[in-house]
Amino acid sequence: MLRSVFGKTLWDQRRSLLAWLVGITAIGVFYAAFYPVINNAEMRAAIEAYPEGFLDAIGFTDVTSPAGYLGSTTFGLLGPALMIVFAAAIGGSAIAGDEESGRLDLLLAHPVSRWSVVVQRFAAIVVAMAAVGLVLALGLVVISGPADLGSIGTASLFAASIQLALFGTLFGALALGVGAATGRRSAVYATVAIVGVAGFFGNNLGPSIEGLGWLADVSPFGIYLGGEPLKNGLQIVDSAALAVVSLVLVAAGGFVFNRRDVAV
């Protein structure tokens, strides 16, 4: 673990990564376990009593079917929200955090290029996101039987988890890229918050507003959930799109980072 910047990054953050891993999985599984509570006639009536616009705005659709419920809660709301916060934290610390605290000077004075540091720190983020996706998928597979969610199927749970991990990777790349370009965590958090909130509402509300339907197509939420992986399995094109955008963000951040001064 001490041989490379990549390994050292994961090693240094092992405790906080474990906490995020356990936390996100626990909350995802906890929500899944609530499905039997919602899946009855009274609840259905109660939910239908809400104005449709409100349910659209928070992304709740078809919430009484197993795939609809899990897609609206664990994968539609809490999962991505937690992944965004997680991504901002580890992506922001990757370059900007080290730079603000003055730790970056020592690393960059070693025989390692700035590009290499960016790529290795990004690789650590990808591994962290993949780990969260994997453990979440395993947790959901275990709970799906007892929670009456068995109809979704193991393959679809893994498909949605993989796409959630890619969604997290995209925000991690955004955080890393903005941090590498600016060296400031405040810029990272502001950008991630704006893209996250705009993406969420753009995806949920865009289609119901004349002329703004395209918002869902460009929203990270739309790319991630639009193909309904819980019903249709892994969406290759959507997944590739999330991966490609991530790489572009990292490359753009690295490009600026390589040309600018490192702050004291």
Add this chain to the structure above:
Amino acid sequence: MTIPIKAEALTKSYGRRRGLTGLDLDVHEGEVYGFLGPNGAGKTTTIRILLDLIRPTSGRAQLFEQAPRSGGPALRRRVGYLPGDFTVLGGQTGRELLIHLGHLRGGVPPARIDALADRLDLDLSTRIGKLSKGNRQKVGVVQAFMHEPELLILDEPTSGLDPIIQQRFLELVAEARTARQTVFMSSHVLSEVQQSADRVGIIRGGTVVAVEAIDSLRERAVRRVEIQFDEPVPLETFSGLAGLEDVAVDGNVLRCRLTGRADDLVKAAAGFGVTTLKVEEPDLEELFFAYYRGDEVGHVA
């Protein structure tokens, strides 16, 4: 033979603030070069340009006759660097950090790390966050020296070290010099570099105003001297002596400023009974003062 450090007309502007204003540097292979100047003079800025952490606004900087930027990692492999503010994650032990940094440098024998830590009296198994500032600085010293680089760039290396460890550090510098390593170390205190440096460059306002062999600088340095005698002494015995200024006698006590050799003063004082003798180390400001008196103008680089 390649020149370890060279800079020509180096400038660096931060917005409207001027960091460097045309700095020239020429460090010879195998020498210990003291880079001396008050805080804010541009020492750290110069060093960070040499390590390609920042880029100059104009002018040229070179390590081993290569630009820091185009030289990249291969060039930095030949350098050991101690930042002025040595900050690392506190959750790791010294050994964890040093082994990691050693790997980045292509591997450093653990025995070498242990030997250096022993000499500096540093415990490598303690988490860095729990170390005192001085002990943390020792970790920084070890990582700079451990791979035996051709060139050591040390930014205020002795800050926070207690006098005994400072002495051990200076031994390391002397050994590096014997091994034909080049040492470039900055300081704002002359006494920190005068013991080990061959030459001293004085930086002020973003430019090197003078380069001197340490011996001639020491001769030029102004020291405050205070001698307490057993009995009152006559002023005229001392006031005419060469190298003495601002001579004042206050009862038993003589106060003056001494430039250069102390011989005349000591011989004059020997005619009386001396109770105590106090000679203050020359500080940089006094040194600059000495430098900027009329007769030195022609000397300024």
